Amino acid sequence: MREEDRTVLTMSADFKGDPREFAMVVPVPTVLQRGQIHVGDQAAIDHLDAYTAPRLVEYFDPDPCARVMEERAMPMAMGRASRDAAKSAADALRARALGVTIEASYTVGEYDILLLSAKQSGGLTTWLTENGYKVPPGASRVLRSYLRQGMKFFVAKVNLNEKSRLGFTYLRPLQMAYESSKYMLPIRLGMVNADGPQELFVFALTRTGRVETTNYRTVRLPSDAEIPEFVQEEFGDFYRDMFTRQVLRQSGEAVFLEYAWDMAWCDPCAADPLSREELRGLGVTWLDPPSGDEAAGGRAVRRAPPGGGAQNVFVTRLHVRYDAKHFPEDLTLHETGDRSNFQGRFVIRHAWKGDRDCPGAAEYRRALRRRQAKEAETLADLTGWDMDTIRRKMRWEDGGDGDPDRPRSWWERIWGSR
């Protein structure tokens, strides 16, 4: 969440492994007080993820001899941010000798948190290493850069006693609230020991409009393309390969906009909009008190008309695949005045399966045939999938293999090629 200079940063890592191995080192602009740190609700993040995820929309062709239409949205859950770091505890005296100051130390939920400042990155690196954090080679240089920019370090690790007492089987997201003109996401530390590119999803909740990066081009994901019906069964693979191809097309240097929407409504909704409580939990402070109806229902109105909803929250979802070569500096962001809605969505059109006994049916069949050929080409273009494989998987109108140039044998014209 970002409003003027206020930021509430919620960090959710896809850490899977021994919680003793988990640690997180995040540069922060100020020393945070206990009350500025909070353990968030993973469900709210999952909800936001589902609400904003690129989606597949199905349309059903009308009976070419009649008129009906149906529409459905299919939510697709995606993975989330990964972040690297180190592990362990504190010793104030030794810290001071190394020029490291433990500005604060808190236990929040299942996490032990330290806020460190340091005179020298060398001292900080030594301190982290002595305290059991695995500091990768090269990290010292990045730490120095942050120190010289006047930043502090937020270091979190899991308190196993608290974790078992609280009974959570997963690590809940950590949140921090601070005031700073810096609107950036530090990604450099995470790249130091990463092998291969990392994925980051940024969900921004703002008042005015869409958020974009100011030092990397923000590009819209392809949207509204019509793709073959069979993609419904492999939308996850489709999405992954399509995204990879888009990254390559932008030479690996772009940030992708996947969703930008006024939270007051959605059409179609992949998931219900977030409730006021969820939004507040994520740091949205500017909403009016709920009206009687909503307070009773606890959820925002689904598909409220534009402008008519009460949730004055604009949500932006950015997806970045980054590595040190293409993303040498941290992401800096700004809020724009753009309130136009955008969603990464793909369309499948189901062919009419019912009776086709009317003069319009022959024309429908021809149009469908052309449309399917085009869908196959679109899919190949978006994903880089092999055209022959696509053609084999498609349910062609005429039962053929989709190559419009290949002359059909007379038996294929009777029974199809499969």
Add this chain to the structure above:
Amino acid sequence: MDTTRATSLDPRLYQIATLSALVVLGTLLLRFPIGTPQIALSLAAAVVAQAICSRVWLLPTLDVKSALISGLSLSLLLRVDSPWLVAAAAAIAIGSKFLLRWNGKHVFNPTAFGIAVVVACSERAWISPAQWGSGLTVAFLVACLGGLVVNRAARSDVAYAFAATHALILFARAAWLGDPWTIPLHQLQSGSLLLFTFFMISDPKTTPNARIARILFGAMVAAGAAFVAFILQKSGGPIWSLVALSPLVPILDRILPGLRYEWTRPTAGAPVKGDKHETPAPGPRALPDGLTLGAGRA
């Protein structure tokens, strides 16, 4: 390029051609969120504002070229949620040329001023500094095309002073922070920055008259841009810096006097009208103050 050889062509024609090409490139290739209606509105608003102002100030001719340059630059640099804000920015840009004058020169670069006012006053307007990406090809293209315009207008010194100081600051900052060189290099590979350098700060009508003052001014704008980016942590540093420092130009002109630029004398050392022969440059006093041929006063 041989700057002593002038052509009779107004350098603004080159500038219009280049900016138009960039608008086409941006909309078709980079998918800038600007439609043809918005571009048309921006151009129309600029020309209408120019026509009204020319009428009010009783100018003998209508300077369409200047207005088109402002309209095109706004299409490239300003992003809005409502197209009327572009029209407002165009009107403010042109109006500032006529209203905010000092010693016969307008104080602000019209486009920069129009953008600054609209972005400062409306939440619905913003600048997208990363819209060109860092692709070397595009940056290089912009640089080359820009260089052409600068050379035509013979005020490349201010652009080079800005670019050199800006690069120096970024590299010095990286050295101090211990950052790899890839970071300042990435920061420099910005199409928006090149566009600013070769099309905005180099605008000969709003830069100081003397060469040394122009170099000083370019360096100051670069320092101001760094202040905006790294201290204030705001985007669009160069434009804010240019607008904030432009009121210093009249002071610099007073301290360091020089020959005022006229569009019809595209190169500093050339004779007045379309003369292609190499003729010694007239001194500052050889031309009457404010002489323009055909281009109007603004």
